[in-house]
Amino acid sequence: MPAEPAATTAPPPQTLSANQKYCHACAAVLDARAELCPKCGVRQSEPAPVGGRNKTSAGIFALLLGGLGVHKFYLGKPVQGILYLLFCWTFIPSVIALIEGIVYLTKSDAEFRAKYG
Ligand SMILES: [Zn+2]
Structure with missing residues (x-):
């Protein structure tokens, strides 16, 4: 066989x-x-909409320029961004932005899009 x-x-x-x-x-x-x-x-x-917000950009903005509220403008929340700008001299926005940046970067893409997309 x-x-x-x-x-x-x-x-x-x-x-x-x-x-x-x-x-x-x-x-x-x-x-x-x-x-x-x-x-x-x-x-x-679709995996990622072209031109959509992504968490990596938001996280990097928050970590580097968060004290100026850049990530808030990026995420379409200009009122919060202006508040960050107004209080940037207190360094409180910088601390909050640092935490937010870490939160953005640790979220899954799906979670991030659901909240900010
Ligand atoms: Zn199927």
Whole structure:
């Protein structure tokens, strides 16, 4: 009896056309514009919106320029940014910004977007 060659379990990779993508959850081939996977129902959110706020920039602004409220302006909270500017001579905003910067950088991208995106 001839020995069976080791079975290759992986199916041949499907080639995606330009208007297709894989489901994040089950890897089914979807239309690129699909918002929900018809197979598993998982929402296909885009990784990072172009031009969107990102936590790394916000965190770096907060750590380096936080005493001037730069991260608040960046996150679309100009009133808070002005308060930081007004009180920057007390160094209290710098301390708060330092903490905020660490919080931004330790949040997950999803959490950050949910709150500030
Ligand atoms: Zn799926």
